[in-house]
Amino acid sequence: MKQENYISVKTFCQHHGVKESFVYSMYEFELLQIDDSKEEALLSTDELPILEKMVRLHKELDINPEGVQAVYHLLQQVEGLQEEVAALKRKLDRFDF
């Protein structure tokens, strides 16, 4: 586990101007993983894109942690449906309509 692939929750929160409690809520709602085996709670940099989106939802759109969980769930459904539609379109493409 390379140290440079992890960022501490504390540092993340400092950079993004968000409370640590928010990140822990996301963890509690099982939207991301936190490694707390070391003294400092760490986040994998792989989780950053997702966490950044959650922070935007929270800070810019005033969505509370519970809302973020709901939005996240819906976004996954939307993106799944978009993929399904794209696959169906490709299938239909076979028939000259």
Add this chain to the structure above:
Amino acid sequence: MEFIDYYKVLGIDKSATADAIKKAYRKLARKYHPDLNPNDKEAELNFKKVNEANEVLSDPEKRKKYDQYGKDWQHADEFEKAKRASSQGRSRSSSGYTYSHAGGSEQDFSDFFESMFGGASSFGGRGQKVRFRGEDYHAKLQLSLMDVYATQKQTLTVNGKNIRLTIPAGIEDEQTIKVKGHGGPGIQGGPAGDLYITFSITNNTAFKRDGADLYKAVQIPLTKAVLGGEILVETLTGKVKLKVAPGTNNGTKVKLKGKGFPKYKKEGEFGDLFLTYTVDIPKNLTEEQKSLFEALEKTNLA
């Protein structure tokens, strides 16, 4: 260059108060926010429009100038004046909205805005704020179907940097792959962002594609459909000789196993090629052909 009615964009009256503008803006920004409208180009465009309108109307100076000169902005001399005037710093954006798609290829501001207020002022709210992890880049790559028949390496130049990509065979149209760490640089020790490449695959072959399977209609002469025989069919890997059974109906499907398209991420595996025989009824018969058919008719051919 077209005039943009910022009041109309925000759905407010020209006499709207700063509060009303803020409310209208926040409501629309929420509606079109890219995080809530994934993969929606129209929402993204509207988001930019709304942000631009707010940039102008929420700033008293800009609003005043816009109200005064707005409609007359087509006048050449105003345009020239603005071009010469350098952008007056300012622009601590009052929106603070960010989004993850910093494609960079489309302008953030309309021509109208830029001519009136100068070039891209530091519109802090626009684009992805780099707070630790670098920004993500989005690129589109156009390929033809045969380009992805075999796995190939390609060198792309993104933002001045060369990236050697391996494009797997069988990739689908509109499929997006993530190239980790090839986005913008991070700050304060943060990792680089990622590069997302969306493939646009044009099929200009005679085959229709559905995943790893290919489809083609093959015309066979009426006589061959009735009497049987051999035909030569083009596949992606060359011609194939096929036996047509006597009494083959129009619409009969034939499957050529493994003669389809490569399966994505399954090296060496191929889908199938499905042929549909079409039997055309002959027209413009010669006199001889016509009389032969009439003779057949007399034999009460079904």
